[in-house]
Amino acid sequence: MLEQLSVLPPDPILGLAAACRADPNPDKIDLTVGVYMDEDGICPVFEAVKKAQAALVAEEVTKAYLPAAGDEAYLTGMKSLVFGDDLAGDGSRITAVQTPGGCGALRIASEVLAAASPDATVWVSNPTWPVHIPLMGSVGLKFATYSYYDPASHGVAFSGMVDDLKGAKAGDVVLLHGCCHNPSGADLTLEQWSVIADMAIAQGFTVLVDLAYQGMGQGLAEDVAGLRLLASRLGELIVAASCSKNLGLYRERTGVALFYGKDTQIAAATQSHGLGAARRVYSMPPAHGALVAGRVLSTPELRASWEAELSQICRRMILLRTQLSDKLSAKTDRDFSFIAKENGMFSFLGLSVEQAQGLRKDRGLYMLDSSRVNVAALNDRNMDIVVDAVASVL
Ligand SMILES: Cc1ncc(COP(=O)(O)O)c(C=O)c1O
Structure with a gap:
C-alpha cells in the first residue's frame, strides 16, 4: 500500500534550512528559520529556565x-x-x-x-x-x-x-x-x-x-x-x-x-x-x-530574571533592525528605513525571487524566496557580509 506514496516537496522554510545545513560553503549564513540567535550565533537557554528546570528535575517524583x-x-x-x-x-x-x-x-x-x-x-x-x-x-x-x-x-x-x-x-x-x-x-x-x-x-x-x-x-x-x-x-x-x-x-x-x-x-x-x-x-x-x-x-525572582533577559533580547533585536536598515540604506540607493519600524524577527528585504535565489547560490546567503529574513540571526560578524551581499544584487 505504501508504494502508492511519492515523496512530498520539502517544507518551504524547513527545507531551506536543511539545504543550508547541507551547503559545504564555510561562509554560508542562514536567515531562514525563526529562531533567536545571540551574538555567538547560539539560540540561548534563559537563565531562569535553567534554574527552573534544575529545580524540577531535583524535585521530580513522577512522570504520571x-x-x-x-x-x-x-x-x-x-x-x-x-x-x-x-x-x-x-x-x-x-x-x-x-x-x-x-x-x-x-x-x-x-x-x-x-x-x-x-x-x-x-x-x-x-x-x-x-x-x-x-x-x-x-x-x-x-x-x-x-x-x-x-x-x-x-x-x-x-x-x-x-x-x-x-x-x-x-x-x-x-x-x-x-x-x-x-x-x-x-x-x-x-x-x-x-x-x-x-x-x-x-x-x-x-x-x-x-x-x-x-x-x-x-x-x-x-x-x-x-x-x-x-x-x-x-x-x-x-x-x-x-x-x-x-x-x-x-x-x-x-x-x-x-x-x-x-x-x-x-x-x-x-x-x-x-x-x-x-x-x-x-x-x-x-x-x-x-x-x-x-x-x-x-516564582518572583525567576520571573524578574526572565523579564530582564527577554527585554534585553527585545532591545538587541531593535538595535539589529536599526543597524541593518542604516547599513543597507547607506550601501544602496534604496530606503530601508522600514526595517527599523517593523517588529520582531522578520522583515521582507524587497528582493525578487531571482535575487533571493542568486544570493543563496552565489553567496551562501539563505533567505526565503520572498526575501523574508530573520533579523535575529544577524550579529557583528555577519551583518556587513549580509549587507554587502544584498547590495551586490541591487
Ligand atoms: C506566526 C507563528 N505562529 C505560530 C508559531 C508556532 O510556533 P511553535 O509551535 O513552535 O510554538 C510560529 C513559529 O514559528 C509562528 O511564526
Missing part, C-alpha cells in the same frame, strides 16, 4: 500524566501574561488548554472554531505564515485572504485590509497576528486594532489571535495591547499562544489555547471542546516545557 488541561501554574501564568490581571479578573471567563507549542494551540483553537461554526471561513492576512492554512485547514475550515502587506510602501495596507474584511460575516473567523507579524514584521497600530474591533462588533465575526512573539517586539505588555483592546471591546477572543520564542522553549513544545468567553459557562463549554479535540489528536500535553514556564512565571 498531567491533568488533561495542563499544569495549573502554567495555565494561570499564561492567562495573566496574555490578558493582564485586569481582564483576567478572577479567571473564570478565561479557560485554557495546554498544547504542544503554538502550533498545537492553533490546531486546538481550529477544532473548537470548527465545532462552533462548521461553515466558518477563516480570513488570513496576505501574506501569512505558510503553516497557517495547512494547519488550520486540516480540520476542514475554509479560507479567504485579506490584504495586509503593501510591498510598495513596506507597511500595512490598512484600507485594503478593511475593505476585504467587510466580507467577513457572523460565524467567520479573522486570524490576526498578535504582534511581530510573520513574515512581514509590519504590525497594526492601536487605532487600527480599534477599527477591527468596531468591524467585529458590527459584522459579528470572531477573532483568533496567533501570539507567537509576545515580548519580542516592543515589550511584554506593549505587544498584547491590541489583543487586550479586542478582548475588552468584544468580550470574546481566542488566542493561540506560544512560549517557543519568548521563553526559548522551542523544542519543549509549550503553548496554550486561551478562550476568553462572554461568561463563565461559555468559557467552560469552549474549553470542553478544546479538551475533546486534544484527546482525539494527541491525548495529553507534554509536561516539561509547561512545568518550566509555570515555575518561571509564578
Whole structure:
C-alpha cells in the first residue's frame, strides 16, 4: 500500500534550512528559520529556565500524566501574561488548554472554531505564515485572504485590509497576528486594532489571535495591547499562544489555547471542546516545557530574571533592525528605513525571487524566496557580509 506514496516537496522554510545545513560553503549564513540567535550565533537557554528546570528535575517524583488541561501554574501564568490581571479578573471567563507549542494551540483553537461554526471561513492576512492554512485547514475550515502587506510602501495596507474584511460575516473567523507579524514584521497600530474591533462588533465575526512573539517586539505588555483592546471591546477572543520564542522553549513544545468567553459557562463549554479535540489528536500535553514556564512565571525572582533577559533580547533585536536598515540604506540607493519600524524577527528585504535565489547560490546567503529574513540571526560578524551581499544584487 505504501508504494502508492511519492515523496512530498520539502517544507518551504524547513527545507531551506536543511539545504543550508547541507551547503559545504564555510561562509554560508542562514536567515531562514525563526529562531533567536545571540551574538555567538547560539539560540540561548534563559537563565531562569535553567534554574527552573534544575529545580524540577531535583524535585521530580513522577512522570504520571498531567491533568488533561495542563499544569495549573502554567495555565494561570499564561492567562495573566496574555490578558493582564485586569481582564483576567478572577479567571473564570478565561479557560485554557495546554498544547504542544503554538502550533498545537492553533490546531486546538481550529477544532473548537470548527465545532462552533462548521461553515466558518477563516480570513488570513496576505501574506501569512505558510503553516497557517495547512494547519488550520486540516480540520476542514475554509479560507479567504485579506490584504495586509503593501510591498510598495513596506507597511500595512490598512484600507485594503478593511475593505476585504467587510466580507467577513457572523460565524467567520479573522486570524490576526498578535504582534511581530510573520513574515512581514509590519504590525497594526492601536487605532487600527480599534477599527477591527468596531468591524467585529458590527459584522459579528470572531477573532483568533496567533501570539507567537509576545515580548519580542516592543515589550511584554506593549505587544498584547491590541489583543487586550479586542478582548475588552468584544468580550470574546481566542488566542493561540506560544512560549517557543519568548521563553526559548522551542523544542519543549509549550503553548496554550486561551478562550476568553462572554461568561463563565461559555468559557467552560469552549474549553470542553478544546479538551475533546486534544484527546482525539494527541491525548495529553507534554509536561516539561509547561512545568518550566509555570515555575518561571509564578516564582518572583525567576520571573524578574526572565523579564530582564527577554527585554534585553527585545532591545538587541531593535538595535539589529536599526543597524541593518542604516547599513543597507547607506550601501544602496534604496530606503530601508522600514526595517527599523517593523517588529520582531522578520522583515521582507524587497528582493525578487531571482535575487533571493542568486544570493543563496552565489553567496551562501539563505533567505526565503520572498526575501523574508530573520533579523535575529544577524550579529557583528555577519551583518556587513549580509549587507554587502544584498547590495551586490541591487
Ligand atoms: C506566526 C507563528 N505562529 C505560530 C508559531 C508556532 O510556533 P511553535 O509551535 O513552535 O510554538 C510560529 C513559529 O514559528 C509562528 O511564526
